[in-house]
Amino acid sequence: MCGLLGMLTGDGSASSLVELISGASRCMRHRGPDDALTWNDDDLVLGFNRLSIIDIEHSPQPLLWGPPEQPQRYALAFNGEIYNYLELREQLQEEFGAQFATEGDGEPIVVGFHHWGPDVVRKLRGMFAFAIWDTVTKSLFIARDAFGIKPLYLATGPGGTAFGSEKKSLLQLLDALQLSDALDPRAIEHYTALQYVPEPESLHADIRRLESGTYATLTPGSAPAVTRYFTPKFTIRPFLRDGEQARYDEIAEVLRDSVAKHMRADVTVGSFLSGGIDSTAIAALAITHNPDLITFTTGFERSDYSEIDVAAESAEAIGARHVVKVVSPEEYVAAIPKIIWYLDDPVADPALVPLYFVAAEARKHVKVVLSGEGADELFGGYTIYKEPLSLKAFDRLSPRLRRAAGRLSDRIPEGTRGKSLLHRGSLTLEERYYGNARSFDDARLRRVLRNYRPEWTHTDVTAPVYAESVGMDPVARMQHLDLFTWLRGDILVKADKITMANSLELRVPFLDKEVFDVAEGLPFDQKIANGTTKYALRKALEQIVPAHVLHRRKLGFPVPLRHWLAGPEMYDWARQVIVDSDTDHIFDKQFTLQMLDEHRAGTVDNSRRIWTVLCFMIWYGIFVDGSIDPQIDEPDYPVLL
Structure with a gap:
């Protein structure tokens, strides 16, 4: 690395x-x-x-x-x-x-x-x-x-x-x-x-x-x-009724092999550990190769936005030494310019800030960590992947009736139960889904950007990817899109840039070509089944991960951004960033401030939209007009064996 x-x-x-x-x-x-x-x-x-x-x-x-x-x-x-x-x-x-x-x-x-x-x-x-x-x-x-x-x-x-x-x-x-x-x-x-x-x-x-x-x-x-040279294709291989357990065993075995290969190093290898199944599985397999494995997690003082307790329970269950870093709102805000400098281009994912702190903590102990990135894209782990089931009834409607459902949703007041279902059901998959990270719809995008061009919106990015996935089932098409957009645009950028900011190598055993060869053949009902996601992966890990995380919903490193931006932790800071930024030619700052005030009033959750603009404004101040000093002071690290 x-x-x-x-x-x-x-x-x-x-x-x-x-x-x-x-x-x-x-x-x-x-x-x-x-x-x-x-x-x-x-x-x-x-x-x-x-x-x-x-x-x-x-x-x-x-x-x-x-x-x-x-x-x-x-x-x-x-x-x-x-x-x-x-x-x-x-x-x-x-x-x-x-x-x-x-x-x-x-x-x-x-x-x-x-x-x-x-x-x-x-x-x-x-x-x-x-x-x-x-x-x-x-x-x-x-x-x-x-x-x-x-x-x-x-x-x-x-x-x-x-x-x-x-x-x-x-x-x-x-x-x-x-x-x-x-x-x-x-x-x-x-x-x-x-x-x-x-x-x-x-x-x-x-x-x-x-x-x-x-x-x-x-x-x-x-x-x-x-x-x-590589285009991932989810070519479905249907299960035989008596072949399901064999497929689960195949998943478990290829993961064991991948983790074993990822443990190869002449330095100590640790593991990140959240409260979810992915990182827990990696840590549980890693400790079979290193009984002295150290695991690392991060969280916040708010118990409803912290997986510290669950991660600690998992570490104890597998027998790992566990290290925790708690991040305060003050630390969070102070680190943002430095983190954006390391990123090169902004990524408006609030989770990258706690990742920065847990990486810094891990670097005091190890040079390499394993992590669970990629499991959701390969095995069908995002909650949004359940949407084709909830919208299945709309598939039987003609295009004319679907458009009528959309017009009806437009007349329903905001916040009314069923409005979102009608709206999304009126759209095709290509129209409604463009990854895990849409922050602005077209109407708000038109308001916030000074030079909005409708031909440059999400379809400019997603249409060529969707064209490659014709014939796949709806979940496979969403996975395919995420592999080419969200995974490499957000997940892997922050995984590389934020760990390397701390001279720490992060390895991702799920994103292994042998693991993909097994995952790509899973049919729809082995991803989304029995009300859960990653069904086949969970079945494969039943004898590997502790029971308390096996069916726990995905959280990752949750961040209380919504609360902080509305309160004393971040509101004044965010407002000052917007006012001071020399980006009036790019963003409508009055509309941005309006979103911030709406958010503080609690009338709408604008946290991700505000965060997207804030990250760009800080990036602009660092890399374009030089008005923001990220205060980079890279330390000399010892060689840890």
Whole structure:
């Protein structure tokens, strides 16, 4: 787990950019405080900050490798972990007689690329963003993992192509690339509607992201040629009546194997633990490999917004040592500018703040933690996935009658029972569902944005994804959409950026290609059944997780944001952020203040909408006009074994 940065020039001037790349890499020091190196030839400069996890004393990066006749043909910079690296080493030795100079998990990537070419990405079981430079063919190969766990930003201009783990580093290279720092109005609208910036966009028009499940090749003077190598497809394999238990056993077994692989490290591995089934399952499986496992949770003083007690009960049940961090409203507010700086682009998910604090606490004890991200998307865990059942009656209506139901809902007063059901039932799945994070409907979006464009709303993002899922059942279509939007736009961004802000590596055993191969075949009634979500997963975990969490509803790290924004904890602070922000050309600040006052009065819950605007305004103050100092003071961390 590290931070990489590179620049490929088109004129052979790379050697003159070494100092620039080295300087731009420093703002990613939190991603790799253990070592910092650069390498270059005439065409490419690579910078690297290393967090040493495997083969601690060796495996420096950029890593140079080549066959005996060309011993330094390739230069590799790699962020992530390859969990089947031992098996890949063995396969490469058996098939090609390959020789290795390190014990690390990066070397099999470049050796595999030499022998298999781009197909190496299909053999990797792990999380990764990497770049391989071939000094013979003068070609660069870059790739991201299947689900988008690790980030990779790109910027191509007349001065060349830059790529890196964090956008803030690329911002320092825009002049050398001869690019602008202008913002992207389409991305701003997408962010405001969705609470995150969807891939491949960023809020800066000239900086984009290599999408999850893709790789790209480029040569000096050329733009990246992108290829998609992984598209998740929920191809249903119906259960035989006597085959259900066998499928549950298969799920349990593949999870055991994934956790075992994710425990591979030369440092201590801990585990995040909330009150839910996903993180509890991971911790329960992890402790079979490390009896001294430490688990970490966070919460708030309000008991109705805290899972501390449940997590502590789970830790005791599995026999783990448990560490708790309680976050006060004052700590929460004070940390927000710093957190948004680490994010690169705003993500208006309140849960990322407690995640920041629990990651900081975990880093005092371990270098690596496991977590339960991805279980909901793979196994059908979000409550909204039950909606196709509640709206099933509407499927029998003609389009004309459905539209009539929508018109009727418009005439029903707000707050009346049944209004929302009628409205949502009048819409198709594509019209009503665009992920877990819609904060503004079109009417409010039109009010809050100065330059609202209806063609840039959620369908601009979701329509191409829905087109790929035609023929899947409704729950599978929602899962497919979330894999390409919510998961990689919110869940995995905060998982990577917020843990790496604390030089902590987070691993997600559910987001493993072997686990997906089992999950993708589950039929509708093995996801949503008996009034619960993740039905098959719960059945598979009956002998693994404590009974008190087996059927507990999903909460994650809940945040009392609704109460704080209406009260003394945050109202005055939020109002001052809005008034001071120099974003009048982007947001209607009077409407924003109106939403805040409505929220304080209790007439409507505007908390997520207000939070979305606040996060952008703070981001703008940090990255655009410089009016906000995030006060970054990255500490030096000890190497914890």
